[in-house]
Amino acid sequence: MLDVPYFHVVFTIPDSLNVLAQYAPAILYAILLRAAGQALLDVGRTKLRALVGVLTVLHTWGQTLVFHPHIHCIVPGGGFSLDGRRWVRVPTGTFLLYYKALSRCFRTHFKNAITEAFDDATLKVPTSVLADRQALDLMLTLASKTSTTS
DSSP states (O other), X not given: OOSSOEEEEEEEOOGGGHHHHHHOHHHHHHHHHHHHHHHHHHHIIIIISEEEOOEEXXXXXXXXXXXXXXXXXXXXXXXXXXXXXXXXEOOTTSOSSOHHHHHHHXXXXXXXXXXXXXXXXXXXXXXXXXOSHHHHHHHHHHHTTSOOBO
């Protein structure tokens, strides 16, 4: 354990996207984990000017035992400078990273990965659930209006 504060960050998907997890769980969970990690790295690089580490845990059910895929992340309060020569600390009494930037970055990575997986037929969902790319775009647009980090 590093002698730094640790932060708990949660990435969720809107309930309207749960259907994707029901038909293609391995694909959706991999995308969810990758998008969360990429968002933390990207925002850490741009806002903290550091490479942050992260420990992630995938949960598929909420506390009330309702299907609710989400990622819990434990992130140290800092990271190695971009040149790898020093430790960059998060200022005391602040949040780890900017919430809105992190949320926006996560949504972008997640949406791009879902779209790519659908286009290359890696994400297989019955046409009765998701007819075509236009339906996917609409589903993602509506879902993007929901908060995805806390």
